[in-house]
Amino acid sequence: MPMETPATPPSRTKDRRDAVALWQATFDRDAALFADLRPGARMGLVARSGWHAGAGRRIAAMRAAAVDDSDPPMLAFDAADGGIRVDVRPFGGVEHAGVDLLFVAEDRAQADLEALPCDAVLPAMKRLLREGAVMFFVFRTKGELQDAGYEDFLDSLGLAFLGACR
Amino acid sequence: MKPGERKLPELFGPGRIGRFTTKNLIKYGACCVSNYNERDGRISKRELARTRVIAGTGCGMITNQGAYPDPLGEGKAYFRQIAIHDDRFLPEFEEIAGYIHDAGAVAIQQILHAGRYGGIDLGYCIQPSVVPQTLPHFRPPREMTVEHIADVVRQHADAAKRAIRAGFDGTEITSFMGYLLANFNSRFTNQRTDAYGGSIENRGRFMRELIDGIKQATPDHPLIVRLNGAELMDRWGGNTEDECFELMQQAVDCGVDMISVTVGWQEAPESSIGRDIAPGHWNYLAARAKKLFPDTLIAFGNRLPDPVMANECIRAGEFDFWEVCRPLLADPDLVHKAAEDRLDEVRRCVGSLNCLSRLFRDLPYTCTMNPALGHEVEPGYRITPAEVRKKIMVVGAGPAGLECAITAAKRGHEVVILEKSGRIGGNLVAYAQNDLARADDLASIVRHYEVMTKKLGIEVRLGVEATPKLMRGMLHQFDVAVVAAGARIDRDRLRIVAGQELVLDAIDVAHGRVPTGREVVVIGAGKIGLVVAESLASKGAKVTIVEEDKRIAGDVMPSFKWRHASWVEELGIATLVQTRVLRVTPQGVDVASEKGGERHLAADTVIAATPRLPNQQLFHDFEWMIDEVHGCGDALVPRGLDAAIHEGFRLGARL
Structure with a gap:
């Protein structure tokens, strides 16, 4: 499947600032969902066009040696001080993302999400996950995620926490 | 020829795979591992007892559940999966092959390397590329080297030789549902840039090497490959259906003896085998395979639980063998009942996925509809003639009471059911009336009980509420009261x-x-x-x-x-x-x-x-009025359908 590209090139700095503000407001609004998260827990969100999950160890290693600002941006959601702090970091491949969970959104889906008011973002995220427009990867085992306090959040998104042979 | 065989002549006609003939065109599919075995991969007594029942199902071909082929357990998907990487495991495989042959069936051993879903005892799994998990049940991935790939191919070939030495007639490798073979085939998990990745030709290389390796190791024995007709992962970069069929073409070109067409990955975002999928929904995939590969045997059975429908598909040339697993877990006598024209007695698989729910909790699988599954080795789960014939009153015609009643009646007891409403089925009837998934699955359970109560001569008194007053009028008429009055x-x-x-x-x-x-x-x-x-x-x-x-x-x-x-x-x-x-x-x-x-x-x-709340008042009311008072189902602790059926069965089996 060819990678999707955004319809218009983003004005990166402003867009990132807007996105950070939106996600920060979203997490602040639903802080109860993240109250159990251990400090240090981290999630990420990247656009599908910036995702190279399957690049493999060799490519990822090369990228790790040279992560720079030309890498696609990843919205990083860090648990700290009883809440979530939102930031932007370069995404240098899945092996070096340093996250527990990674959401990969089709570019259009991410743009749609970031056009919503903050009270509508998580419900929309849930719908987009179900529709397959947002994919979700885990970098920790079930037990580690439970210990880190993710269960409420994942459940709120309707994600099958224990596997889903359907 | 039995009466049902005359009605389903295609299904019950003889078949052939390689140099082996089959008595009918029904293949018991390995479908999923039971999790009944020892932690080191040795087959347990529990498994042997279950397999003996499976061997007796009447299928013409029986596939033993998937065994992992590597000593490290990178291919191991379930905590109690069986292993075939060493000769020390062979005695139990020999026993199983013997059961299958004694039953007149062709014996196939599945070799299951779980790849992305493997390494369950390890801190990692192996994949063609490092594509992270989407389900937290599984282990973080490591990328396979070319040398590692060669080792895994050799391990599969060794495992196949071992299976044949144990007496199996053929072997099977599987991509279902997202295992190592699928990981190489799929663009979702295979993003390598070497000879094993990139083009579909390259992605299929691992499969072709597996087929060649096994064929060379066991040249006189058939090899079956289970391949996705649809991965349901295409939105996220997985294979399209067209690509799935190109991969099947590669397997055909390598001389594989049968392709078993499957659907979906465990992590696919949509249903493939659940109750919300209509029976027959995926048949078009098998039909396409048969049309494309007329000279290769095609087996199929995903969400196809009905032998009548399977017979029609074979008649229409949509596939050659009906591959069936879960319906035979629900009712191991399904094929016999079909042959004897007793399909009305079949306990249908209702697609509750209790089996898979338990596997994802790392438990042995069980079946909502078959309480004895996995307990065949235990005398308490066998229906044996009662030593003393008793007259039993069952209060409540919900699933627990009905299951208890028919089990007790099969053992020779005289059973009367008292039901205060005007029909049997209890709240299951209401559930079926409101179920959005597939109401007929639930209604089939009630129909099964209607048939069995009649056939077993159980008296059902509808519109009768069991009360102390009623009981006082029936003193000494019953030996046993079973309170199955449900919950409110x-x-x-x-x-x-x-x-x-x-x-x-x-x-x-x-x-x-x-x-x-x-x-x-x-x-x-x-x-x-x-x-x-x-x-x-x-x-x-x-x-x-x-x-x-x-x-x-x-x-x-x-x-x-x-x-x-x-x-x-x-x-x-x-x-x-x-x-x-x-x-x-x-x-x-x-x-x-x-x-x-x-x-x-x-x-x-x-x-x-x-x-x-459980309806327990009758336990107290009847305590001094009848010799034995027992309870089952929601009347003890309100739970779900499986608990009701299982408890009713267990009680009926020991009264």
């Missing part, structure tokens, strides 16, 4: 709520005993509340669910929670969790959120779907 909504929980007399009972609503309006609030988001809410919303009502707990679907089977969550979303049902009801008025409901704040929910109907 615990309305006492609402006692503190003002206006609670305006609240309807969810069970009454589900049975259609009371009318409902257009604006509904359901109190409680357990299974009953959800089913009622979904049903009303699907008929156009505006529904809100209020739940005190943090989450909805607390009592729903793990593999079905997502389905309810999805319906709630699709039907626009509002859910308020961590919220309690303060008061009910003719205008609606006032609620308070745990987070603070009160609000009014306008409603013309308020339904209580709060947790249930």
